[in-house]
Amino acid sequence: MKRQIVTLPLSLMRVTSIDWDIDWRGAPEAGLTDGNTQVVMNQVPRWVGHLDMTMRDDWLRSWRAHRWQAQGRVGIYRLYMFDPLGFNLQAIVGRAVAETGIPFATGERFSSGSGFSPNVYLEAAAAASAGDTYVTVTCTDADLVPAPGQIMSAGDWPMGVVSVEANGDDTYTLGIQMPLRADMAAGDLVSCMATGLFEVDDDLAGAAPYGKLNRSAFSVSFREVLNR
Template structure:
């Protein structure tokens, strides 16, 4: 079955509250008589997200269209895992990039008036296989050096940054967890992670509103592993 993929724009991830976490899906055996307390097997861990949104009337209508396109739990939401606890995109990008997108090298944009996704991104300085516990990145702007606790991604596979070490020049070594992408030299590493998620509840996108025509839906998302 082909599942529709709907990209939710970064501007729609304006949550009043958000919680991104890894569900390790640990399965423990019973306590052993030899003194060991438990043995835990983490089977197919995945990212989870719980969002309490706050939408104006215009954004409420837009979100309704997104939810319709996703067809409840059938579709896949491509989400920007905006995480202002660690990384605030607006502090490192020009305001017009955020509003209109990144232009071509000649400062022109598409005929629609919009440009490319502004990122920001750094590039992989070395290849890495799925399961790698470290990755090397090239960072030409000191303001874009990843931080401990940040969620980044490669090819829509989110990963968490455990530690950061300077390797000299503009190269940094990152300790990471849940790295599942096949990374080649030069591949983009997104500093605002993107991932593919499904809704846990068909009714989670309901939009109740009153005279103000504002809405505050709450949704829980689960990462999709079968792609």
């Protein structure tokens, strides 16, 4: 069965607490008799996220509509991994654009009232292969130079930046974890704010009860989809 992909607009990432991390999926710790510790790592780690969210009125209706479209565990969410600590998109494009999106050339928006979700991209300066732990990007804007701790992505595969080395020619070599999961060609786009494909593990995940003010505060957890 082909799973439907539901893109969650950046405007719906109305979060009060954010936790994106890599689940290395290691086996339970095993203590050895010689005092050492044995750790068995899984070959297929994945990104996970836990978000505390608050929204009301139009935003809350839109959230419910996207959840219903995803049909619980059946669908796949394409998420903007909103992470202002790693990359502050609002500071680059402005708060209004970050929250409401980019309209069509005519000035019109989608029926939900939102426009296209904004993002900022760099270009891969050289090819890289799946399994590599370094990628090289071109960046001519000092405000966009990647920083250790930032989460970026290529082709909806997130990667965490662990080191940045300036090469002196407007290119930067980035150490990344987890290793690259798909081949990258020179010129491919690398998202400064990561995007990824995620799923929930409970059909009721993200349910948003509300009160008299049409306001809801809820939590939802996501895990990365590896089989695509």
